[in-house]
Amino acid sequence: MPVLRPLPKTELNSFFSDHSLKVFQHFMNVALFAQPEVHKDKDGLAIQIPKEHLEQWFVQALKVESVGAGSYPIDILAPTRWGADIKMLSCNLKNDKLTKRDSGETSLAQKFTGTGVDLDKMFKDKEFQAIIDGWLGLWHKKLEDVKIEKEIDKIYYFFFLRGTTTESYLCGFEVDTNRINTTHVTQRDADDEIKSSIFLNGIINEDYGSSKIYKAKKRLELRLKPKKLLEDNFLIPIKTQIPSKENIYNLVQDKTKYNTYIKAKCSNFLDYSKL
Numbered sequence: 590m591p592v593l594r595p596l597p598k599t600e601l602n603s604f605f606s607d608h609s610l611k612v613f614q615h616f617m618n619v620a621l622f623a624q625p626e627v628h629k630d631k632d633g634l635a636i637q638i639p640k641e642h643l644e645q646w647f648v649q650a651l652k653v654e655s656v657g658a659g660s661y662p663i664d665i666l667a668p669t670r671w672g673a674d675i676k677m678l679s680c681n682l683k684n685d686k687l688t689k690r691d692s693g694e695t696s697l698a699q700k701f702t703g704t705g706v707d708l709d710k711m712f713k714d715k716e717f718q719a720i721i722d723g724w725l726g727l728w729h730k731k732l733e734d735v736k737i738e739k740e741i742d743k744i745y746y747f748f749f750l751r752g753t754t755t756e757s758y759l760c761g762f763e764v765d766t767n768r769i770n771t772t773h774v775t776q777r778d779a780d781d782e783i784k785s786s787i788f789l790n791g792i793i794n795e796d797y798g799s800s801k802i803y804k805a806k807k808r809l810e811l812r813l814k815p816k817k818l819l820e821d822n823f824l825i826p827i828k829t830q831i832p833s834k835e836n837i838y839n840l841v842q843d844k845t846k847y848n849t850y851i852k853a854k855c856s857n858f859l860d861y862s863k864l
Contacts, residue, residue, distance in 0.1 A: 593762040593793045595823045612650035622858045624832035633831045662735040671743040679751045680815045691812035698728040699808035729769040754831045758824040
């Protein structure tokens with residue numbers, strides 16, 4: 590069993606009720622309303638959601654507390670029960686469909702002192718097992734410390750996966766901190782194959798993602814495989830759409846056309862059938 594266990598929909602539903610999903614859809618609609626229109630001659634832009642805003646989506650939808658800042662191990666807290674780190678990743682698409690390729694990456698642990706600052710030399714000296722020991726130790730300590738400090742038993746990672754032009758996704762993983770050690774997490778490749786990253790076995794099922802210690806960024810990284818997660822019923826879709834295209838410079842010079850445009854945009858935003 591890997592460190593990260595994906596939550597099937599039966600478990601996700603215990604966090605993300607129908608009512609909670611309406612909250613997420615509301616915030617998605619608000620975010621879409623606020624996206625800048627793209628000039629008609631330009632390619633479309635992916636929706637952008639600040640990390641701090643996304644955390645509030647989860648705070649409101651799950652009725653939990655916002656905790657920590659910066660590099661703190663968790664973003665939200667259900668007191669005496671669980672804490673979770675909120676992450677956003679971009680799915681890999683082709684012709685607006687999910688591909689089998691990995692998502693973008695996110696950090697599980699990052700540090701520029703100790704194991705972090707010595708990383709370049711340790712790679713050069715091929716001290717790969719020592720690197721793994723150090724980074725697993727960093728990751729394990731920060732999660733165990735927050736469990737003690739916040740008096741919680743469980744830690745999760747909740748992901749917002751930026752997807753296609755019609756839907757994005759929510760998913761979650763439970764973290765088994767007892768498995769963050771070299772008994773369960775091992776080096777994937779032979780020493781002579783390692784250049785700038787150490788890929789690891791045991792952090793996540795290889796069907797659903799991959800993890801590595803990345804020398805350049807001095808961090809332990811995770812990528813997901815959204816297509817497989819969707820096929821195996823681990824994702825909850827949230828309706829979305831691409832930002833509209835419009836020549837705003839020209840539009841604001843014609844008050845009548847501008848008012849018509851704004852009314853239509855507001856009417857679309859107020860279409861509660863989306864909820």
